[in-house]
Amino acid sequence: MSLFFQVILDGLWAGLLYGLIAAGLSLIWGVMDVLNFAHGDFLMVGMYVSFFLGFLFKADPLVSWVASGIFLFLFGMLTYKLVISRILGKAMAPLLATFGLSMMVKNLVLNRFSPNFRILESTILEGRSFMVGDVIVPLPQFVTSLFALAVLGLLYWMLTRTRFGWAVQATALDGEAARLMGVNTEKIFLLVFGIGGACVGIAGGLLPSYLATHPDVGTLFSLIAFMIVAMGGFGSVPGALVAAVMVGLIESLAGFYIGPVYKYIAVFGIYLVVILIRPKGLFGW
């Protein structure tokens, strides 16, 4: 029985991490209807920022997430300004453009920092864990999960309870009408891309405390994040959270009880089932 709980909890941690990564994607998708293909590479860049801060200045990921968050906030805004703002609303253009961006960023990092994977030694959290009964709770994952909940909570509050949030919603629904209400939609887009970047930046900042950093690290994460956003219903923070936890649990349960190679088959399969029953996602409009 404790094994079962162990498996469940492992899934939970994984799920919450996915939620943290998916949140920014969901926001950008929901507001601008842009699927950011480079999302995984944003994550990777965040990890590099955190890694180098740790490597060069001995900063712990528990601190450097702030820096990666800010870095990715700026990076997101820059991406918006230079690329997305020029092609917003043009069918597939943003998707392909971000695909190009992904290719560029990934190979730029590879070219500059070599393809080596890098690990931070002796971070504060690394290797620590505590027990709840027979169940092991690894500290890095636990802390990341807390961050995920905090960031998602903050995002939710911001979107539903603040003027900024209303403006974001209005912009998402009809940009032109929002402008007629006095919303500076361009600023909203810029900020949304920035915040989306910051969310994934925070995730990237924390990850080096237990995951190796390398140019390809974002690939699978971004795929899972795409799926979570679609499953939750785009633009919906609670949707992203629920879907993420579901994915984490399925992954863990299928991985353990059916077999590790089946875990993504199960995850993607169940995603398809969910989306076919609810074509706009669990919490979608």
Next chain:
Amino acid sequence: MSGEILLEVKDIRCGYDGVPVIHGVSLEVRSGEIVAIIGANGAGKSTTMRTIAGLMHPLSGVIRFDGADITRTPAYSIVARGLAYVPEARRLFSKLSVRQNLEMGAFTVKDRGEIAARLDRAFQLFPVLKERAGQIAETMSGGEQQMCAIARGLMSNPKLIMLDELSLGLQPSIVEKVLETVVEIRNQGITVLLVEQLVQEALEISDRGYVIQTGAIVHQGTASELLASPEVRKAYMGM
């Protein structure tokens, strides 16, 4: 009747995708007036209004509002200056409730008390909206949506409100009511610029009117002059 000039449009030209559709439109609206723009389909009425509202910028020409040049001012700050635009096809926030739509109308206002007061006023004007306050805008019928759009425009407490195709899709009794509302709005001190296909009805409540044809003003005058003009009657009133 004729206060100082509130809105002045001087010889604007604009177009879509490089194709010019407005070739030099000039008009003015004095505060306290109701001014109607009439014209056939595709004459450029909506384009003119969109340009004034800042959704697009003219290739040449000048637009002044309330003493300031707003030719290149972005739409969102034009609202703040007191010029509201109710676009054709309503453009409600489809997934938000009626109440949320109305609240968005007062986005430039930060004081919650003030917003509540304006909301009350809107509900008085359109009691249906009060009943439906919680309904999601896109599930309302066309007419209900139109009312919501007008009410939303008024939420910003504008000095001038531009109404595009006010009566489109409204039932006769409501058209009547809406037109009465326009007069009422004016009586409350809000200047009105409207585009309307029900030419007769529109001119009956207006002070002055402009007739626009393929992107240029071809007639202008007081409402009664236009109503009496045989050309206008023939071209736009089917008589």
Next chain:
Amino acid sequence: MSEMLQVRGVSMKFGALLANKDVSFDVEEGAIVGLIGPNGAGKTTLFNCVAGFYKPSAGSIRFRGEEIAGLPSYKVARKGLARTFQVVRPLKEMSVFENILVGAYLGHPDNKHARKVAEECLEICFLQEWRDWPAGDMTIGNKKRLEVARALATSPRMILLDEAVAGLTSTEVREMVEVIKRLKANGLTVLMVEHIMEAIMPIADKIVVLASGEKIAEGAPKDIVRDPKVITAYLGKKYAETMDKGAGA
């Protein structure tokens, strides 16, 4: 005249909201029937039920004797029942002509024939000068005409017009009215929703009035405008007065 369309006891529910309540009426072959009623009365909903976009929660809809309630919309269209949309839906990236052509293919699978029919419909609806214009870039008024032209191109037995003249000037409305009359003369049955009385009253053989989802009146136009129920629910006093005057003159 036989019945083209029989609507019997149709109800349509959206969650708790009953948009149509037990609505019944007939449309005779070759007639023009007007469907009016306050905003939100359920006219479009009823259209959607007839055209197969919604499956009514209860009731039966017979088209030329055949039950069509719940049939998918393309099958309804193939039976000869065409519709326009109140909120226009042009095929945006296609030209006006191509929009109509798509409709024309329904009755005329071969290319030549279909093109000929499409050209005709283009003309009927005064759209020649917009022939190669991208349909999405036109004004509302033109898009409304396109809706009609496209529906006509399917060579239907019956056409459902949902506010086809809204947004047109009175002069243009009159042109459209002429078009509709011509359609009728060619044997087409018309069921139209309209808020512009000058468009509907002169040509309708019969008017059905819906309010809050229920049928509150049915009859000849001249009777309907005098019906106090309709006046309070829909027309408004002032309108009734002018209508009276107009009818009297």
Next chain:
Amino acid sequence: MDYKKLLSKFGWPLLLVALAALPLAGLVGPGFSSHVLITVLLTAAMAQAWNLIGGYGGQVSFGHSVFFGIGAYGAAFAVCVGKTSPWPGMIVGAVLAAVTAVIVSYPCFKLKGHYFAIATFAVVEIFNRVFMIWDWVGGAVGLDYTILEDGWRNFTWSVDKRGYYLGALVLFALVFTITRVIERSRFGYYLRAVREGQETAESLGVNSTGVKLTAMALSAFLAALCGAFFAQYNFRVDPPMVMSLDMSMKFVLVAILGGIGTFWGPLLGALVLIPLQEYSRAYLAKLGSGVDLIIFGLIIILMMVYQPGGILGILTGSRKRQARLRARLAAEGGAK
């Protein structure tokens, strides 16, 4: 504009004749340029197959590598496991791909926009992972060709590439001719109508699900033939090679960069992208690892930003589009 009419009438057959004449002129042989030429034809055919449903039908599918892969596995399975000629495998593979396409797409067509796109991602991932563990078709190890005798029976040529060239040309001609016929037919108009508005199309008597499924099945069938060619050409299949998002992306990228929903777009896309990819990999690698891909990525971004209508847009409507762009900027200037 007369030359345009001529081009649209005779351009396609003339091009085919010209391409068919190339080997006679001795321009196709064992060299790298022949490889590039073959790859251009193959990629153009792939992109055009995708374009049928993705461009004309508006269903932007990232799942085409599944069909491509099934075709590739069909041929490879016949050769490596069945020890026969690849031909029966190709046909069976293509039919299976079409059937798979129908089964998978039927539910997915309920989804709109990015929801559809992501569902197709998931389909690719599932197929990829199933094939990775399915030992009957080689699993992660894949299927490897032994060295076969050259010729049409085995559809392999070891040195001279003329056979492959002709094969690719036939494939290319097949896909493009089918597209041309469809484009001007009732079905083509229906397909575009469904793209522009499903409900509208239905109101005009179009069975939109049927139209989409037919187009998808045809598209998958043709994509599978391309996949079979790819397997024959590379003497190997494994899931990451033929059934992956990378491969799916190639379909989409070429079609969109060339000009989505247009007849010439896929060819133009392949004509520009493939030589760029092959030669930059060959000659930019000296500058350091990944430089070619950095430049490739940059080009995609620039292309999308300045010419979202694709390369075809540059050729046909650059001036008109420039004007459009300016007006649009003016229109959206409200936000600046």
Next chain:
Amino acid sequence: QDKVIKIGTLFPMTGPVATAGQRCQAAVETIVDIINGVYPDLDLPIAKKAGLLDGYRIELVKADHQGKPDVAKSEAERLYGQEGVFAVIGSYNSSASKPASAVAERLQKIFMCGASSSAALTERDLKYFFRLAPTDRIEAIEFVHWFDELNKSKKAGIKTVGVIYENTEFGKHAADEAKAHAQKAGYKVVADVPFTVGATNLNSEIQKLKAANPDALFGAVLGADYSLMVRTMKQFKWKPKIAINFCSGYQDQKINEQLGKDGWGFMGSAGYTPEFGSRFMKGVAPVEAYFMKKVGVPFDSNSIQEAVAMYVLALAIEKAGTLDTEKVAEVLRTATFDSPLSMGGKVKFESPGGQNIMARSVISQLQDGAYKTVFPYEYKDAAPIYPIPKW
């Protein structure tokens, strides 16, 4: 005029295994530098004079297959065709080596394969294909032999084994060999755990192992996945008695530095370790110094095999005394080469097939931050630590 021998290199310079590819590339370059220059201090026949034969310089033409078989195939064609290279060295991934070497065979050109480990490569009876590294099979047999040895000498009590491997062509091959040979020797396979490369976590994989709790663990895990595996084991506080990884997945100076103590006690096969080199392969150190200058890390089992591939090819050209492919290939097929860079010092290819039948590998264990050889005993420089100390 210019006397140049063009040699192609075909490695994954980008993509998920680019690190390894770039090191292999650097290893070949190191040997080429030595061939082209004069290095009197090196005790290699090719170092003393500049170039090969009567003054032919070697020029490398680099190509990147990105880890993709189709790209490997067309790049091989380009190298042989367009670039006119004499031979190609490559391609690290077995899945890329297969189609690339098939091209060579069709063109009757030499293909030197350093590190690819799939046994299937040399079971194709090719005539122009020569592979230096030991295969998965050789390594698997050695692993099992090592267990037998431990059971006998240390009463280790190894009865059950588990396998964890990346679900790729490499991992699958290796795991199949491991399972087959373990079963043949009477060990019971209690856990068979493939995983997706680039996994976001390995929780369920390690949980599964922990639940089956095998005495010994075979791994075919590379790079970032390897470090994730070790860290996840630590997290779940589980270790087998002995863990042994294929193909030097764990043998990377970077892993050693970054995993720190967590990595200690794990074992793996190695075609080379710096410690081993400094004790048994005197010729390597100076060459390795040049290599270190390029990439900052010493040779590992993969990169050194690519260096040997280049080196042996050079010897064969010298010996044939001509640039006639047929003659050089014949030398490769028949001769036995002295290779100071190879464990055991000799290289000899089986013909047909092309497997280096002298290929050896040792089992090393990470002890106190160094890769110590523990088996076979004749090479051992440290006693094995068995079982691995618990977390």
